[in-house]
Amino acid sequence: MKNLTTLLFFGLFISSLAAQEKTDALRLYVDCSFCSQDYLRQHLPYIEYVRGRHLADVHLIASQWPTAARGKEVRYELIGQGRFAGLNDSLQFVLPLGFSENEKNEKLTAELETALIPFLARTSYRQYLSFAYQPETKESAPSSDPWKNWVATLSASGRYRKEASYRSSNLRSTVLIRKVTPEIRLQSYNYLGLDENFFQTEDSQVRSFSRELYASNVAIKSINDHWSYGGEVEFRASYFDNLKFQNRYWAALEYNLFPYSESSRRQLRFTSELGYDYRHYNDTTIYNKIREGFVACELQLALELKEQWGEASSYIEVVSFLNEPSRHQLNLWTGLSLNLFQGLTLDLGCDVSFIRNQVGLPRSGLTTEEVLLQQRQQATNFRLASSLGFSYTFGSIYNNVVNPRFGY
Secondary structure, eight states, X not given: OHHXXXXXXXXXXXXXHHHHHHHTSOEEEEXXXXXXXXXXXXXXXXXXXXXXXXXXXXXXXXXXXXXTTSOEEEEEEEEEOGGGTTOEEEEEEEEOTTOOHHHHHHHHHHHHHHHTHHHHTTSGGGGGOOOOOOOOOOOSSOOOOTTTTEEEEEEXXXXXXXXXXXXXXXXXXXXXXXXEOSSEEEEEEEEEEEEEEEEEOSSOEEEEEEEXXXXXXXXXXXXXXXXXXXXXXXEEEETTTTEEEEEEEEEEEEEESSOGGGTTTEEEEEEEEEEEEEEEESSOBTTSOSEXXXXXXXXXXXXXXXXXXXXXXXXXXXXXXTTEEEEEEEEEEEEEEEEEETTEEEEEEEEEEEEOOOTTOBTTOOOHHHHHTTOSOOOOSEEEEEEEEEEEOOSOSBOOOOOOGGGO
């Protein structure tokens, strides 16, 4: 009996040690929309990946921001919780434009493993850590950039669909040229869109065609880590908005409460713009105008946050014609994704516009086809869109297993 008790005690002791060793594994919650969760689990198997931030030892918040060469600057924020409370760290690196999906996953995983070292060093897993240093090879001279930071992107896409009584086609084409340095941002964006729809009914045929041209040339100069100023020249032609062409010239000043260096995590920007808006219409408007110009002012307050509690984006925008103040527009937009408590996420979205500046509405009115097919802008004094959703996750706190069978 004594031997049996001793054996039972020894077995419980060994089991408790095994359990302790397992519970000592680092529990990580990955808050990263662009990371491959399966790749992380397969290549960092010694981490316990949990389903909610409240269950984690470390909360990883990952954000990214486009670089001048159309790559991505990624920032990892690691926030310690529970036994690691007060231990926080961060890491920044760049994903070049030419990276394949596999190279991107390798880089994201390798940088995450490096970022986790301060936390792993405080667990029993430190005995498995090793450190290696490979010095950079010295080059005879720094590589030169023959393009002087200029980057150009050309894109085009088309789609054709046909059925027995319906066909549609569309074409999209863009040209983007820009130069971005810490001091300046120069950008030229040009867009062409063509859409055609054809409907066949028993007794009639309906054809719709729309075209939109847009060009924007922007120059922005940094003053310091909070202030910047710039200007923009725009051209637009749109059948939907009754615009044969529209020219706009803007000068703007912007202040960001947070340093621009933190823009991937948080921004609170106030922007003021002043400019001239000249319009030449396709059809005479309800105000008996075929062409007219306005001195325009635009004020915007924008907020973007990504924190442990979730994400928030919001802006308030006021647009007014100074020579005709009664013609103005107020836009409000808010999007929230809130982690309310363990496992429950609430998503809210609201977009409201109060419209008093529809100066381009055609006097001739709209046909039934133009209304039903939304070919032309209709008179309205407001626009409202809203969304509400939630998700709740419960069950096992671990999600380390990868099983890709049948594409799941």
